[in-house]
């Protein structure tokens with residue numbers, strides 16, 4: 001027999017005694033190491049197994065060198081990857097060891113669901129959202145899943161609002177299905193009105209049977225991330241049409257916010273109320289702008305003002321909250337809608353029993369039944385670092401982003417995007433945690449992302465802007481330190497330019 005840990009405490013000490021592979025010295029392992037690690041993957045199922053010790057050795061020594069430094073290195077600026085703080089990383093291991101199922105609220109048996117309620121309440125407070133006004137709060141697998149929840153709730157609401165206007169009885173998509181619900185509500189079309197949506201919002205529309213084609217861009221021709229409010233009103237007014245308004249706060253390529261302040265959100269809220277539309281905010285990482293208080297961040301604070309007027313909000317845990325992957329969150333003001341959409345019908349074995357509190361079972365207000373206690377790493381972080389800790393973390397990330405942006409504005413070789421005719425100071429005040437740019441030399445621009453990555457000191461993502469290649473920094477790791485990291489970034493960028501000029 002293999003010597004597996006056979007008691008709970010042996011397992012716990014085996015995990016806490018693990019010595020992990022340190023982060024690669026550079027942000028990426030070499031291609032060679034990745035290839036080697038891939039070559040060591042098991043391809044045939046063994047009949048007897050190799051046992052605990054050999055398996056752990058195999059993972060640590062053979063496979064782990066092939067992982068990138070995405071969350072372990074502060075110099076990984078690809079995508080918006082976040083990281084994992086010490087408190088969250090340990091809490092996540094505890095989640096695994098305790099293996100609680102946060103599906104059903106069982107107040108006499110476990111506090112798992114209370115942990116989730118507490119964590120989402122603390123999180124709401126962090127984001128300056130009054131918890132009691134957001135009674136439908138839960139953790140998801142990420143912002144994509146939260147966007148699915150947001151559009152599902154919006155679909156339920158908008159269609160039943162349309163039918164309410166015709167004084168029909170309950171008209172639930174969850175109950176009747178979308179075709180029948182729309183027929184009896186007397187509508188032919190359900191549209192999602194948005195600007196520069198994240199791909200996952202369009203994906204969610206596809207999953208939910210609304211169709212990717214139902215997503216309509218109502219951006220201004222010259223400033224694509226901002227709503228054309230006249231056009232928005234026009235589309236909302238269409239007869240026999242139900243609508244969801246999706247606010248991108250902020251957009252993943254540029255970090256720009258769809259709304260500029262409280263008044264604009266109030267106007268959108270008024271339109272939504274007039275036409276029975278649902279407002280969903282995709283705030284995967286942008287919603288954290290609500291933590292900020294300093295005058296240096298007044299632009300971002302104003303872009304985030306009024307986002308609390310939405311019906312539902314998507315946020316990501318594994319980005320700026322810096323908890324391990326597999327964590328997003330979803331807040332909605334409408335618990336009744338949640339039940340219409342997600343209720344487990346006729347499952348007496350999943351019932352809560354004699355709960356005297358107001359908590360509901362996550363399985364009746366979210367996608368999954370059985371689910372990981374994703375709440376614990378978030379709870380740990382909010383307890384460990386508090387509002388000030390998170391604010392300081394975000395301030396460091398913005399400081400570095402603005403440092404990068406300033407370097408690019410001043411550089412003769414690069415151009416900060418989107419192009420702007422505003423002053424340098426005005427541009428920098430609008431920079432959040434995303435920095436989009438290109439090289440002025442067209443030839444270098446085609447290769448700039450791959451040349452930066454080839455040095456393996458920092459990692460950036462390639463994207464496109466105005467039909468041309470562009471490059472993007474996303475600063476989201478808890479370890480970010482502008483004094484330490486900015487010189488490294490400047491050096492890499494100037495070396496890339498020097499090397500190009502020599503070719």
Ligand SMILES: *Cc1c(COP(=O)(O)O)cnc(C)c1O
Nearest residue numbers: 142143144198200252282284316
């Ligand atoms: C990252 C992101 C998503 C998708 O998030 P996942 O966590 O990868 O599912 C959705 N919307 C925005 C604005 C994002 O930045």
